[in-house]
Amino acid sequence: MSSILEPSAVAKEFNYLKTLSPKQTIVDSRIEQNEIHLFLEPLVDPQCPSCGKTTNRIHDFHERVVRDIDFEGFKVFLHVKMRRVRCPCGCVGRERIDWLGKRLRITDRMVAYAQSLLASGMTVSAVSRQLKLDWDLIKKLNLWRLRSGLTQQKSEP
Numbered sequence: 001m002s003s004i005l006e007p008s009a010v011a012k013e014f015n016y017l018k019t020l021s022p023k024q025t026i027v028d029s030r031i032e033q034n035e036i037h038l039f040l041e042p043l044v045d046p047q048c049p050s051c052g053k054t055t056n057r058i059h060d061f062h063e064r065v066v067r068d069i070d071f072e073g074f075k076v077f078l079h080v081k082m083r084r085v086r087c088p089c090g091c092v093g094r095e096r097i098d099w100l101g102k103r104l105r106i107t108d109r110m111v112a113y114a115q116s117l118l119a120s121g122m123t124v125s126a127v128s129r130q131l132k133l134d135w136d137l138i139k140k141l142n143l144w145r146l147r148s149g150l151t152q153q154k155s156e157p
């Protein structure tokens, strides 16, 4: 199988990513087999997770690798440079990324996509196979989906 991606397709993905993440930029990219790896670095100072103030006092960095929704048949992996702040308020903690709300190895929009497939009636196994994601992860997403459905029903008059 060819793993050469059209330059126009790469440009499209970069634009696509900009809408996902205006606070990050792509500093490097790699195509391996059927995978695209994009390396992201932040463009703006992080916010303290405790007091919410923007700070430039960085304690340390680490890389988080998350899977995003597929692009042109390729699996997309984002290597996100995450910062730990040392805020004047006394907090030492990890910055939050808008589109990585869940403590999972996938982006929020991948969560939403998997849940939309489950909502359409696909089984956990079928979604797991189609997205090539762990069965356990899809099972968890399905439980969350069902639970939030129940909560919504309860709050309806």
Ligand SMILES: [Zn+2]
Pocket (backbone or CB within 6 Å): 048, 049, 050, 051, 052, 053, 087, 088, 089, 090, 091
């Ligand atoms: Zn703070």
